[in-house]
Amino acid sequence: MRPGSLGRVVGAVACVACASPAVGCISFQSTRNAPGVADIKAPPRDPSSHTVEVPRDPGEHVLLWNAGAMGGGGVSIANEASSKATASVSFSGETSVHFGWSDRTHEGIGPLLVPDPGISVGANLGWTLAPSGRVSTNAGYAELQVSNSLLYSLAGGWAYDVDRKESGPQATLTVGPFYARSTTILSAGTAVEVGIVFKLPVVVYQRSR
Numbered sequence: 001m002r003p004g005s006l007g008r009v010v011g012a013v014a015c016v017a018c019a020s021p022a023v024g025c026i027s028f029q030s031t032r033n034a035p036g037v038a039d040i041k042a043p044p045r046d047p048s049s050h051t052v053e054v055p056r057d058p059g060e061h062v063l064l065w066n067a068g069a070m071g072g073g074g075v076s077i078a079n080e081a082s083s084k085a086t087a088s089v090s091f092s093g094e095t096s097v098h099f100g101w102s103d104r105t106h107e108g109i110g111p112l113l114v115p116d117p118g119i120s121v122g123a124n125l126g127w128t129l130a131p132s133g134r135v136s137t138n139a140g141y142a143e144l145q146v147s148n149s150l151l152y153s154l155a156g157g158w159a160y161d162v163d164r165k166e167s168g169p170q171a172t173l174t175v176g177p178f179y180a181r182s183t184t185i186l187s188a189g190t191a192v193e194v195g196i197v198f199k200l201p202v203v204v205y206q207r208s209r
Contacts, residue, residue, distance in 0.1 A: 025200065025201045025202060025203070025204060026202065026203045026204070057103070057104050057105055058105065058208050059101065059102055059103045059104060059105065059118075059208070060102050060104075060105045060206050060207060060208045061099070061100070061101060061102075061206070061207050061208075062098070062099070062100045062101075062102055062115060062116070062117035062118065062120070062204065062205070062206050063097075063098070063099050063117075063204070063205040063206075064097070064098045064099075064100070064115060064117050064120075064122075064201055064203075064204050064205075065095070065096070065097050065098075065201070065202045065203045065204075066095070066096050066098070066199045066200060066201045066202055067093075067094065067095040067096070067199060067200070067202050068093075068094065068197065068198045068199030068200055069091065069092065069093050069094070069197075069198055069199075070091075070092045070094060070179055070195055070196065070197045070198070070199075071089070071090065071091040071092070071195050071196060072089070072090065072179065072181075072193045072194050072195015072196065073087065073088060073089040073090070073193055073194075073195065074087075074088055074191065074192045074193030074194055075087060075088060075191070075192055075193075076088035076133060076134045076135045076189065076190075076191040077135070077189050077190050077191075077192075078135060078188060078189040079187070079188060079189045080189075086133050087133065088130060088131075088133055088134040088135075088191050088193060089130060089131065089134070089193075090128050090129065090130035090134060090191070090193060090195075091128070091129050091130070092126045092127065092128040092129075093126060093127055094124055094125070094126035094199070095124070095125055095126070095202075096122055096123065096124045096125075096145065096199070097122050097123055098117045098120040098121070098122035098145075098147060098150070099117070099120055099121060099122060100116075100117025100118045100119055100120025100121075100147070101117075101118050101119055101120070102116055102117060102118030102119075103118060104116075105206070105208055115201060115204045115206065116149050116150065117147070117149070117150065118148075118149060119147070119148055119149075120146075120147045120150075121144075121145070121146055121147075122144075122145045122147065123142065123143065123144055123145065124141075124142065124143040124144075124145055124155055124157070124172075125140075125141075125142055126140070126141050126143075127139070127140050127141070128140075128141065128159070128183070130191075134191050135183075135184075135185050135188040135189035135190060135191050136159060136161045136164075136183050136185045136188065136191060137161070137163060138161060138162045138163050139159045139160055139161040139162065139183070139185070140159070140160050140162070141157055141158065141159040141160070141170050141183075142157045142158060143155040143156060143157030143158075143170065143172060144156060144157060145172075151175070151176055152174065152175055152176075153172075153173070153174045154171075154172075154173055155171065155172045155173075155174075156169070156170070156171045156172075157169070157170055157171075158170065159183050159184075159185070161185050161188070164185060164187060164188060166185050166186060166187040166188065167185065167186065168183070168184040168185045168186040169184050170182065170183045170184070174197055177196055177197055177198070178194065178195070178196060178197065179194065179195055179196070179197050180192075180193070180194045181193050181194075181195075
């Protein structure tokens with residue numbers, strides 16, 4: 001088997017491994033829950049009310065591992081001066097870990113009620129496969145990410161192309177289920193693409209602050 005073919009097999013296995021855990025979710029909730037937040041020195045929020053005033057939500061810490069796939073298309077620009085931008089497509093399998101601080105406990109996002117980690121930091125590991133027209137056709141990558149409720153995120157990291165044995169920077173912006181990504185392989189060029197993200201939680205740990 002040629003080295004390039006071996007790399008594609010490894011990439012395909014990585015994509016499946018990243019995407020397959022997304023079909024289920026294991027959830028853990030700490031038994032050490034914090035009480036509601038109440039300031040006995042503060043005046044009542046509604047002095048005319050005779051009902052018991054419920055303490056504010058203490059919020060929670062969330063550790064979330066999710067996985068899934070992303071795919072899209074755009075343009076691939078080679079480094080050669082005579083080369084023109086060509087259309088490109090790519091498919092990536094990706095898994096991520098997020099640690100976040102949410103102002104509310106047990107909040108969910110979207111119709112599937114994916115646990116909301118609030119403002120979070122995390123890391124992504126993935127593999128991208130693409131046809132030969134793209135500057136990077138078979139590459140693994142690692143990114144650091146900052147997110148807001150998983151609805152908006154910005155990630156930056158490094159990609160390594162197995163076939164070319166070259167690497168370069170990568171940046172990804174996500175807004176809801178959509179993403180925009182720039183991948184540069186220093187010896188080859190840059191691919192700029194937009195597409196759709198589909199990721200679900202695999203393991204969730206929640207604890208009140």
